Amino acid sequence: MAKEKVPCDDKSYDAIIVGGGPAGITAAIYLARRKLCVLVLYEKLGGQAALTADIENYAGFKFITGTDFTQKLEEHLEEYDITNKETKVTEIKQTKEGFLVKTKEKHFLGKTVIIGSGARQRKLRVPGEEEYLNKGVAYCATCDAPLFRGKNVAIIGGGNSALEAAIQLEKYAEKIYIITINKDLEGEKVLIDKVKSFKNSEIICCSKTKEIKGKVFVESVIIEDDKNKTKEIKVGGVFVEIGYIPNSEIFKGKKNDYKEIIIDSKNKTSIQGIFAAGDVTAVQVKQIIVAAGEGAKAAVSCAEYLNRL
Ligand SMILES: Cc1cc2nc3c(=O)[nH]c(=O)nc-3n(C[C@H](O)[C@H](O)[C@H](O)COP(=O)(O)OP(=O)(O)OC[C@H]3O[C@@H](n4cnc5c(N)ncnc54)[C@H](O)[C@@H]3O)c2cc1C
Numbered sequence: 001m002a003k004e005k006v007p008c009d010d011k012s013y014d015a016i017i018v019g020g021g022p023a024g025i026t027a028a029i030y031l032a033r034r035k036l037c038v039l040v041l042y043e044k045l046g047g048q049a050a051l052t053a054d055i056e057n058y059a060g061f062k063f064i065t066g067t068d069f070t071q072k073l074e075e076h077l078e079e080y081d082i083t084n085k086e087t088k089v090t091e092i093k094q095t096k097e098g099f100l101v102k103t104k105e106k107h108f109l110g111k112t113v114i115i116g117s118g119a120r121q122r123k124l125r126v127p128g129e130e131e132y133l134n135k136g137v138a139y140c141a142t143c144d145a146p147l148f149r150g151k152n153v154a155i156i157g158g159g160n161s162a163l164e165a166a167i168q169l170e171k172y173a174e175k176i177y178i179i180t181i182n183k184d185l186e187g188e189k190v191l192i193d194k195v196k197s198f199k200n201s202e203i204i205c206c207s208k209t210k211e212i213k214g215k216v217f218v219e220s221v222i223i224e225d226d227k228n229k230t231k232e233i234k235v236g237g238v239f240v241e242i243g244y245i246p247n248s249e250i251f252k253g254k255k256n257d258y259k260e261i262i263i264d265s266k267n268k269t270s271i272q273g274i275f276a277a278g279d280v281t282a283v284q285v286k287q288i289i290v291a292a293g294e295g296a297k298a299a300v301s302c303a304e305y306l307n308r309l
Contacts, residue, residue, distance in 0.1 A: 006081045008037035012109045015039075015302055016101045018089045018250065019116030021047020022288045023278025025073045026295030027114045027302070032080035034303050039108055040077070040084040041101065046070030047118045048279070049288050053142040053168055058289050066142065069288075089117075092250050092274070099273060112305060114298050115251055115261060115269075115276040119244035119286070124156060128212030129240070136218025136237045141165035144239075145172050151236035154221045156209050158182050162241040163191040166201060169239070176201040177233055179223055181208055207231075212238050246280045256282050267298035275302050 015031050017024045020042025031038045044050060052066035061069075077084065091102040092113055101108045121139045123129060129137055138144040141155075145168040153173045155165050158180025169176050176198070178185070183205055185192045195201055204223065210230065211222040221238055224230045246260045254262045254270035260282040267275045277283075277298040278291035 016110035023116030030299030
């Protein structure tokens, strides 16, 4: 199919979408199909989906890797006349002319904005975490698991992210310690059962991570249990899997206590003309299929808003 050209005034886009994950790309496709002039700005195409090893819960795909899914998003985006740029948005400023979306290199003007900027990994903030980054400290098991072949590793966290990391690492690591501050693992039961069935995994509950130690590379992790007893566990790697922080700093409107953008049922934010979708919002379920659906809803609301302008 030849790309259908959309008359586009790059001095003022109909919509500027921040985010190239499932939410942002879906929103872009929906708007382009309405012949609107769209600009998509993202730091990493695919977003968190690109970091996912195996996606098995997106209807229509029994199984797809995160890399293949990202490739499909990119191919679908390229079917349409959508301008897209890899860059970081630093500010969204409301002006008389519209929304000024600022990046380091350039400023873009849009009549509306859809924020689909997702979330990023939470840091542990203990001594050694920064020092041993990429020297044994890692945040993406999908990306880095093969580097820990034959090593003992610690996974810090006990939720879905930690469980997914354990599933990745089981194939490579000699032994996996899953260290959680909670009494037990928390997350999807199917994942918990799978991880508990691994012969090479040990769950250490009720324990805080105090320090990551090493020489050139990570050599151990110091933990403290709920009776203040400390213990040193010899590991060659530490995967920090303690949840996510919404990338919502660029939005100056209403957010909840977790810094998630508050939206209504039509994905409108507290600022007229700005819509939001996916993991950056207070939507309950943080999953690809939900982010994509929310992106579609945000686009339809945005198009309705533009019609009324
Ligand atoms: C390891 C892992 C495994 C997962 N496994 C699954 C799974 O199996 N199934 C499932 O359904 N979900 C899974 N998820 C969750 C799923 O990936 C997310 O719910 C989904 O990607 C959210 O989509 P999103 O578009 O809202 O945000 P994201 O995917 O986070 O995308 C955000 C986008 O915004 C961009 N961005 C952020 N800030 C800025 C900025 N300032 N300027 C420009 N661009 C910016 C990013 O570069 C990215 O392109 C997993 C997540 C992780 C981390």
